[in-house]
Amino acid sequence: QVQLVESGGGLVQPGGSLRLSCTASGFTLASYAIGWFRQAPGKERQVVSCISSRDGTTYHRNSVKGRFTISRDNAKNTVYLQMDSLKPEDTALYFCAAKIQSSDYLPTDRYEYQYWGQGTQVTVSS
Numbered sequence: 100q101v102q103l104v105e106s107g108g109g110l111v112q113p114g115g116s117l118r119l120s121c122t123a124s125g126f127t128l129a130s131y132a133i134g135w136f137r138q139a140p141g142k143e144r145q146v147v148s149c150i151s152s153r154d155g156t157t158y159h160r161n162s163v164k165g166r167f168t169i170s171r172d173n174a175k176n177t178v179y180l181q182m183d184s185l186k187p188e189d190t191a192l193y194f195c196a197a198k199i200q201s202s203d204y205l206p207t208d209r210y211e212y213q214y215w216g217q218g219t220q221v222t223v224s225s
Contacts, residue, residue, distance in 0.1 A: 108219030119180040129173040137191035169192030
């Protein structure tokens with residue numbers, strides 16, 4: 100059974116840090132592009148960061164550049180999202196998603212991703 104499980108969310112004060120994990124079961128992440136997305140109440144799901152399976156190329160949306168880092172450990176079948184200098188506007192339900200990758204193209208649109216986890220809540224508040 101193909102499954103993605105996110106973990107690491109929680110409540111943190113502004114300026115704090117969290118590290119989210121996305122672990123796969125039932126398939127090997129090494130051949131998949133992985134994206135982190137987030138959705139706040141009443142808003143569209145938006146891409147946060149993505150990482151290629153081919154060469155480690157990464158993408159970060161402008162609002163998180165310099166604060167968030169995406170990385171992958173294929174040996175652990177896990178992708179991480181390190182989030183530093185968190186802001187209240189980062190509050191959302193965070194999802195990871197996977198898409199088989201057959202070229203150097205790194206997808207950033209949520210509609211391109213095949214498999215999704217259930218999400219982990221991140222709340223940034225004092």
